Amino acid sequence: MRAIIIGTGPSLTPQAIELINQSKLLKFGCNLAYRVVGLDVLYCNNREFWQHYRDELAVLECAKWTYCADTAKEHDARFIQGVWAPGLSNDPAALHWGHGSGYELLGVAYHYGVTEFVLIGYDLRFPAGYDGMKKVAGGDRHFFGEYPKELQHWTKYNIGDGGELNGLLDCYRTIDTDALNIRIINCSPGSALDFFEMGTLAEYV
Numbered sequence: 001m002r003a004i005i006i007g008t009g010p011s012l013t014p015q016a017i018e019l020i021n022q023s024k025l026l027k028f029g030c031n032l033a034y035r036v037v038g039l040d041v042l043y044c045n046n047r048e049f050w051q052h053y054r055d056e057l058a059v060l061e062c063a064k065w066t067y068c069a070d071t072a073k074e075h076d077a078r079f080i081q082g083v084w085a086p087g088l089s090n091d092p093a094a095l096h097w098g099h100g101s102g103y104e105l106l107g108v109a110y111h112y113g114v115t116e117f118v119l120i121g122y123d124l125r126f127p128a129g130y131d132g133m134k135k136v137a138g139g140d141r142h143f144f145g146e147y148p149k150e151l152q153h154w155t156k157y158n159i160g161d162g163g164e165l166n167g168l169l170d171c172y173r174t175i176d177t178d179a180l181n182i183r184i185i186n187c188s189p190g191s192a193l194d195f196f197e198m199g200t201l202a203e204y205v
Helices: 014-022 031-035 047-052 054-058 069-074 101-111 166-173
Strands: 002-006 026-030 041-043 063-066 081-083 094-096 116-120 183-186
Touching: 002 101, 026 031, 026 101, 031 054, 041 101, 047 054, 047 069, 063 069, 094 101, 101 166
Parallel strands: 002 026, 002 116, 026 041, 041 063, 081 094, 116 183
Antiparallel strands: none
16 A cells, blocks of 8 residues: 655655645654645654644644554543564554654554555755754754744754754665565655665656
């Protein structure tokens, strides 16, 4: 089964959003993706995110998932147990953590039976002017702009010379597509996540 997996990086452009919303494929998104795409499934892993956007999340009709049991109960979301392990979990009751909602969203989609993952908004690269120490974004880290201050994360370590999020990329490298019999097609132009198959969104939606 092919599905569109939507992150929040700047490659999620208005043109991409139009293509996605015209598609009949299942749509999985993380965090604020619900604001621009009619999602079938939403995953958010951050308790503070759920609290800050509680009114918006409360009226969503899509399936909502989190790995936090208390958050799931409070916000009428579905709970899945998170564990530290490489790759994607074959246990339908478990989700492998990966330092970010984008990675964990792949695990949720895999449990829905997705075998072809069409990625957009998966840039995994900060702008050239990013400075986590000084809390300078240096450009658009997200399609939606910066999060409110209480939700911002300022990574100070393991950023490549081209802004690559090396720690997150190492998590994605643990996904063995051959062993899982899945296909990951990253349609995020300029993405640092370039060790999976790269494609163009219009080709796959």
